[in-house]
Amino acid sequence: MKFAALGNGSFKRLRETQVEFRPPKKSSPIPSDSESETESFNKRYPLEGVLRRRCQERKRRWRTSGSDVKTDKAEERDVQKTPERNWENARIDSVVQLAPVSPTMFNEERVTKHLADLKLVTPTQSTPPRISTHAAPHAIFEMPDIVERILQFVSLSEEVPRERPYARRRPLSYEHALMIYKDEKKAAQVWNARSHNGSRHSTSGNMYCCMLVNRLWHHIALDLLLKRLHFKDLHKFHHFVQRSRTLSQTRNKVLKPTMLVLHKFHKLRQEQMDELSVWLSCENLKWLEFYICPSVVPPMSWIRKFSHLEKLVLPGNKRIDDQFLLQVSTYVRSLKVLDLRACDNVTDTGVIAMALKCPQLQACNLGRHRNGGNITSLAVVALARHTQIETLGTAGCKVTDAGLWELAQLRGRAIRRLSLNNCDLLTNHSIPTLFAFNYFPNLAVLELRHVDQITDVKNLVQFKLWKKAQNLPILIEGCERLTMLISEEESRIRRNNSLLAMQDMSSWVNENEL
Missing domain, CATH: 3.30.750 (Transcription Regulator spoIIAA)
Structure with missing residues (x-):
């Protein structure tokens, strides 16, 4: 402070000049400046701006409501005061109403409101609260008809243990896989896979829980x-x-x-x-x-x-023989699927007995690795004459060309799958010739591994290309030798087709000059 001496011996305080470092008094803001400052602050600190406006709004309501305060003490006691925690929650809940509408602000305010509803609760007991098991279920789950229908679907989804189906058999070697897939990466992946046994989600146990x-x-x-x-x-x-x-x-x-x-x-x-x-x-x-x-x-x-x-599957059974099949054949007239793979004691006699008594039979698998001579063309002919056979497996059996011709003439158009692996009596007069005359037009899967007497694959390749041209499924499974012959024949046919196309185009272009 500064003072000036007066004539009467007293002092007078002088007016102080404004110093640069002294903050100026706050003056009334210009509306435009206030709005611009608020907008910039909201952009930089959106959440703080929302809370600040909320605080200002609360103070404004307190000022306006001061004149309406009741003086009666009884009435004051009736007024319910807002608890501290509810007051804080109410302040946060109004954020959405006060916040400016923008995508960024909307997301932040929604997160803020969600977090405001969360509370940190200290459990009063060490064990978690138990869920009441006496709660009444919905009335729809007490109707027997509806519950039975629901559980029927659950029952059908149960995984039944069975042999897993496969798209095609595993290649015999890496070279065989390379010939099949014509891609080193895919061939290595298939060859190194463990029998294609991928993990699947198991649904077993659902019915027990129900x-x-x-x-x-x-x-x-x-x-x-x-x-x-x-x-x-x-x-x-x-x-x-x-x-x-x-x-x-x-x-x-x-x-x-x-x-x-x-x-x-x-x-x-x-x-x-x-x-x-x-x-x-x-x-x-x-x-x-x-x-x-x-x-x-x-x-x-x-x-x-x-x-x-309708379905009898007994593969790998040592006790099943012709006598057992003779007994069974009398009582299974509705049988449609018969699987006797690796049942080495079964011969033509038992298969013929089943064929005579099972007119609705559609699939029969007799493949084996031992005692292949017990199943011959007689069993194949009996199945072709007396059943509705569509899928036939005779891998390792002594089936001849004559037996396949009989099957083709009787059931050729109905055959969908045919397995002839290790049928060493078959020659070029069987499958190749039958394919040339189109005796199996609806065949989708043919397994022909280790049939050494079949060397002519031209008709097989033409049949395969014909099926692909019609966009029909066809899979011919062969060994390494047969797969190589098929691949070479496909390349030769493509080259011949390209040459014929070139000759036709040349003739068409030059026909005016002639």
């Missing part, structure tokens, strides 16, 4: 489970055999499944199957499969009730 919902679901799910029985664990199958008597007595009726599949039970004994046959009836059975169960066969009490059986 049984735990309530009594209604348990009752319906149990009925569906007992209709479709499939096992790939021998221990679980033993447990089921032990409980089958209890299940039958509890339900006051014998179990009547429509499907029974046992997958790779090498140690299963016939005594256990006989024990199960007491409490399990096969009068409704449509699918019976013992896949590589070499020591068991269906009990005789089951065989007599095979009137509805």
Whole structure:
């Protein structure tokens, strides 16, 4: 401060000049300047701007509501005060109403509001709260008809253990894969793959979970489970055999499944199957499969009730012979699929008996690696004459050219799949000649590996190109030798077609000069 001396001996404080470092007093802002400053601040700090405007709005409401405050103490007690936490939540909840509309601000405000709803709660007890299991379900899940329909779809989605189908057989070597795919990367990928066994999502166990919902679901799910029985664990199958008597007595009726599949039970004994046959009836059975169960066969009490059986799969069974097939053939007139692969004791006699008694048979697989002489052209001719055969597998069997000609004349147009691997009696007068006369127009898959007497593949290649030209599926599986012959023949046919096309074009261009 500065003072000036007066005449009467007193002092007067002088007016101080404004110093540069002293902040000036805040004056009333110009509207344009205020708006520009607010807009720039909001752009730089959008969230802080929203909260600041909210605070200003709250103060403005407090000022305007000051005159309306009640003086009556009773009325003041009736006024409910906003709790501290609710006041903070209310301040954040109004962000969306006050914020300017823009994509960036909208996303930030939505995130802010979402985070504001979250609360940090300190649990009062060490264990998490238990979910009430007595809550009433929706009325639709208490209607038996609807629940049964739902569980039927769940039951159909259950994974049945079976041999995985493949698009084509694995190549015999890397060179063979290279000839098939004509791409080094693809050939190496296929050759190095482990039998094409990729991991798949398993749906097993869904029906068991459905049984735990309530009594209604348990009752319906149990009925569906007992209709479709499939096992790939021998221990679980033993447990089921032990409980089958209890299940039958509890339900006051014998179990009547429509499907029974046992997958790779090498140690299963016939005594256990006989024990199960007491409490399990096969009068409704449509699918019976013992896949590589070499020591068991269906009990005789089951065989007599095979009137509805459509699919019988018994590959790799050492106990099945002609006598067994003679007994079965009497009761399986509805059979459509018969798989007797690697059943080395089966001969033409058993196959002919099945062919005579199964007029609806559509697929039959008799392939084997041993005792191939037991199946000859006689079995093929019987199947062609007396059944509706469409898929036939005779790999390793002694099938001759005459047997294939008989099959082509009787069922040629109906054949879709034909497996002739290791049929060493076939010559160029069989498949190549039959393809030349188009005896198998609807054939989609032909397996022809290790048939050394077939050397003429011209008709096979022409048949393959004809099917591709019509956009029809065709797959010819051959060994390395046959695949190389087919590849060379395809190249030769393409070259000849190119030369013919060039000659025709030259003749057309030069025809006016002649």
